Amino acid sequence: IDGMLRTEYQGCRYSLGYPACPDLEDRAKIAHLLRPERIGVELSEEYQLHPEQSTDALVLHHPEANYFNAR
Known part of the structure; x- marks a missing residue:
């Protein structure tokens, strides 16, 4: 498990709706x-982005950033 959660770069990408x-x-x-509507992306009442292939994430570039409090 430790190897699966370890990242080989300084930082992590967190996507909404994932653990x-x-x-x-x-x-x-x-x-x-x-304000994603500025580029033609809208948020539905179910919190989904449209058009369908749109994506968002929180990207943290920091040596101590990690997933699930893994060290």
């Missing part, structure tokens, strides 16, 4: 800050 950030409602907070 590290399970609450999709947080996507509304990010959408409020970034």
